[in-house]
Amino acid sequence: MKKPRLKIGVFGISGCAGCLLSVLFEDCFKQIVRLVDIKAFPMIKEEGYEGDFDYVFIEGTVCFDEDIMALNALRKRAKKVVALGSCACTGGVPSIKNFLDQEKVMKLVYPAHNHLKTEPPTPIDQHIKVDYYLPQCPPDKQEIVEFIKCIAQGREFKPYRDPVCFECRRKGNVCLLTKNEICLGPITNGGCNALCPSHGVTCYGCRGACKDANIKAYLAMLKEMGYTDAAMHDKMNTFAGLQFKEQEGDASKWLEK
Ligand code: SF4
Ligand code: SF4
Ligand code: SF4
Incomplete structure (x- = not known):
């Protein structure tokens, strides 16, 4: 009997959606839909699936309380979590704020939104366990495809480690x-x-x-x-x-x- 395809979810917290878009590029998406079963992808699919996932891919930086709540909820539903892109893996551009006077930043960059309650911007592994990292801003489409091929075929994914x-x-x-x-x-x-x-x-x-x-x-x-x-x-x-x-x-x- 044919093995069922892995159940995948692709989600974003605070981010620019560039990583999600990388997954959607024709040359990437066409290959991965054949290999895995994309159960949830709020950017392109209506929400409705409430089950568990084998793998959840998450874009974005933790900048708000809501991001932490979303991460915790996704972690509970996923066997494995993949940090997708620089923001999720290392904090990305939003994490620059950690090195500046945070109040000054809020006043200069968001003068009309000083009511926003923000968290110091952090990568997702500071809040939940992350199993795999696909870094880069935006992430490399070939690397996404290679990763999905590995998990679909039961092969080990080897991240590049040299400088x-x-x-x-x-x-x-x-x-x-x-x-x-x-x-x-x-x-x-x-x-x-x-x-x-x-x-x-x-x-x-x-x-x-x-x-x-x-x-x-x-x-x-x-x-x-x-x-x-x-x-x-x-x-x-x-x-x-x-x-x-x-x-x-x-x-x-x-x-x-
Ligand atoms: S890593 Fe780059 S492309 Fe992805 S959400 Fe962050 S800024 Fe956007
Ligand atoms: S050279 Fe590679 S790692 Fe360095 S900024 Fe460019 S894409 Fe990122
Ligand atoms: S060889 Fe030089 S230019 Fe190339 S990545 Fe290293 S430091 Fe940068």
């Missing part, structure tokens, strides 16, 4: 550090095929901090190149500041004076 520089050097790109630009490639997880440096743009760390990166040595090198602490940390805060900060091990230096 962006590995793929960048393999492609023969001229290193942007030699042009005196801050590139986060040496301390960032690869797997994007060095997307940004291959187009002459420095890496902003959207795939998260490489676990064995020597961040102190990296920062010392940037200092020798003439960069200030503020310039380095501004760059590192863009997508994965919370992770880089944790790895650097000295939180105080990151906070706005």
Whole structure:
């Protein structure tokens, strides 16, 4: 008898919906609908399914109490949870707020919405158990398809663990550090095929901090190149500041004076 297809849900909390859209691109969606049974995807399907899931994919950052409630409810219904995109995996762009004066941000960015009760923006694994991570902003469609193929075929999904520089050097790109630009490639997880440096743009760390990166040595090198602490940390805060900060091990230096 044919094995039933895995039951999947694709949801978003506070985010821009770019990750959800990545799943929906024709070349991605056409392949995954054949492999799994998409039971819930509020962006494209009417809600109504109330059962459990084998896998739930979640986009977005925790910014409000409602996000935490939504996460807890989804966790209870899912055998496995997949963090989809930088926001869910590392906090993404919203997590920049952690490194600024939060009141000042509310007044400057949301002058008409000061009544909003917000949480410090955090990745979803600070609130619920996460089983898999598909980082990047937006996530890579091929990686989403590969992940779904793995789970559908019962194969182990192996996340890319080498820094962006590995793929960048393999492609023969001229290193942007030699042009005196801050590139986060040496301390960032690869797997994007060095997307940004291959187009002459420095890496902003959207795939998260490489676990064995020597961040102190990296920062010392940037200092020798003439960069200030503020310039380095501004760059590192863009997508994965919370992770880089944790790895650097000295939180105080990151906070706005
Ligand atoms: S990771 Fe990027 S594309 Fe996905 S929700 Fe966050 S900002 Fe949008
Ligand atoms: S450009 Fe960036 S990613 Fe490429 S080798 Fe240099 S530091 Fe590494
Ligand atoms: S090069 Fe860096 S910022 Fe660009 S996609 Fe890769 S990890 Fe993200």
